[in-house]
Amino acid sequence: MRARSLAVVIVLAQGLCAPAALAQSGTLALTSTVSGVEAWVDEAPVGQLRSDAALVVSNLSAGPHRIVAKKGTRTWERAVPVAADERTSVQIQIDLVGQAPVLKHLAEVAALADTMYVVQPDFTQFRLGALRGLEKLLPEGALAVASTAEGDAITYRGPPPGGNTRLLFAPAADREDALRDLVFVASLARETAPSVQLPNVEQAMLQGGLGALDAHSAFLDRDTYGDMQVEISGAFVGIGIELTRKDQALSVVTPIEGTPAHRAGIQTGDRVVSIDGTLAAGMTLPDAVKRIRGRAGTKVTLGVLREEWDAPRDFELEREAIRVQSVQSRELEPGIGYVKIRQFQEKTADDLEAALAGWKNGPLRGLVLDLRNNPGGLLTAAVEVAEKFLQYGRLVVSTQGRVKGQSARFTASRKKAHTGLPIVLLVNGGSASASEIVAGALQDWSGALLVGSRTFGKGSVQTIIPLSDGAGLRLTTARYYTPKGRSIDGTGLEPETTVAAGTLTEQGAADPQLERALIELRTRVARQNGR
Incomplete structure (x- = not known):
């Protein structure tokens, strides 16, 4: 069943009928079916919203207004234009009801990191990395992530009017706090980019979150995990190259002697800037490895940049069975x-x-x-x-x-x-x-x-x-x-x-x-x- 959302519905109106004691020529009415939601117009707090509340603020002038709603650790912002004699409805998704997205691997990995990672993980950083991973996956403009003095924030496409909504996160108190936020954003991702599959959303979050911990931790999907088990025994199909992430780039640790990469002249310290024409800057390490590997006899083209080169050079390499004689x-x-x-x-x-x-x-x-x-x-x-x-x-x-x-x-x-x-x-x-x-x-x-x-x-x-x-x-x-x-x-x-x-x-x-x-x-x- 698809997850449904509850919403805070903010209605801007001229001459809205309000309780007699508060009725004036310009009013703002805020209504909500979600308990525990606080709302602001511009910078003036207007009180606590309850499931049966309808708060009214008088003397709202025509022009752009900043609408803010807050629940728990999350704060939403919308910029809303208001004209004379215009009635405007703004919807901000606040919470989930029904079946939330099932992110089993995300919960499993976060729990393992919480107990086994070399130091106590900073789950605020994990959450930020996961959000950045999702940002790279979604279509351009669907989600933008920023780390600000106020906290980590995302801007996502919402229903008109007002266009985008900005969601600000308070620091994550613990793993569960971060997971709740990520499950919520995964639901938003399905709303803003319905064509993106949930497993891809989860994997992007995992790679981003683990990458925020260090360059060597990574989620391994079934194929990658199976390949790793084979590689430990000394046999796999590829071009014979060991990669790592260094200074936010894919860097060659070493080419394995006698393999296609070694014969072509790829060297330790080279940077892989593209794989088959796709820029490698946003790729996770497992994603890059998966793109490089393939069936024996097929070819892959690496764009390689060396310190003394002015521009990258292309290396077309034919994959073959790599058997490492240790x-x-x-x-x-x-x-x-x-x-x-x-x-x-x-x-x-x-x-x-x-x-x-x-x-x-x-x-x-x-x-x-x-x-x-x-x-x-x-x-x-x-x-x-x-x-x-x-x-x-x-x-x-x-x-x-x-x-x-x-x-x-x-x-x-x-x-x-x-x-x-x-x-x-x-x-x-x-x-x-x-x-x-x-x-x-x-x-x-x-x-x-x-x-x-x-x-x-x-x-x-x-x-x-x-x-x-x-x-x-x-x-x-x-x-x-x-x-x-x-x-x-x-x-x-x-x-x-x-x-x-x-x-x-x-x-x-x-x-x-x-x-x-x-x-x-x-x-x-x-x-x-x-x-």
Whole structure:
């Protein structure tokens, strides 16, 4: 059943019949079927409206008037023209009756954020983000959102005369307060833009609200949630690019080596400004990912802006099955190994152990561990990788959240580890999250040397939570700290030895960062051997 609305009906009239004691030549009559509504004409309060009330204000002059109605935390405003001998009716929707819009996921997500988010959420900010998300969804002019000194406000199309109505919200006292307002606005959205489906309204509000909390929390619809489960196992269809939202823009964390994005020359730090001709400025991260992915063999065009470019350039890329082999290894020279970890997946630690055991030319004397362009992955996989090089019982990483299960200390649990092995880690701006956990732990405990450039700086932990109907929620539930208590959120890890990366053309023949890492590792191996 479609939700119906109760209304405050404000009637402006010349010569309106009013109670004898108040009858004068110019009057304003306000009537309402909603209890608890207060009303103003211009700036003069006229009293409390009850379900049986009809208040009259005399001497209303011809000309524009500002009509204000208030109930609870919401305040409505309409600008109404009044001419002599003119009778004008103005309707302002105040409350809902009957069946309100069912926003099950919104209530579910807000409850999870209220209890599990890394800090107590500001539901006034959540509400504002949700309103901005809805503003982007609706047709232009249907809804305008503004944050003012008075509070958050929306302006929406209403019935004539008077045109638009402005609705001002007081700060949300709690989650339920914000949800009531959002359910009300969802009903307005269906009135102002009937062609927009309610699930789309809810999803726009969810993405906007979560985006107001932080750049990494997001609602995952059924398709996106299913894709994420597949991606954790290391296989998906796309172009091989890891994205994040940075400074209100879609930014490339890293292209996965050997994929269409990498072969085309897309680089860490590039900004995606359009997808198939649609501007990316208003897109949520899940929406952008969904647009980029598709069937193998189909094409997608990305508009990409690089810092040194004057204008965006188009990259037409053909989607293909992306199978990320998380660990690759080779021997650089006798006794010196090289291991590249592309992503932290379920079997990464097992693959790493197999690589470490696979050297053919004698025992391993030193290791270059390459974490460049590794966007992260599973926290558990990062801990399992780091503990292979740490003494039993050493702290790998600690996390701090609001709930008991999110504050934890992860320690090395292997009694046989490759302790004492000289290690040099390669990192860059594409090394994020789980990569930074491993790099920070080895730097703090084993004295591993970092070579390359500053890491990405993602110091938060996201929990993937299944929702009803097969959807999911990615929610920031904790911040993590290196064994020495360092937070790298927003700052990253600074290498002891900074080496600029060569261009893609140069790297086809040489890798200056790897070359420097090898020089540093030889020195460490020689020092350990007393030479």
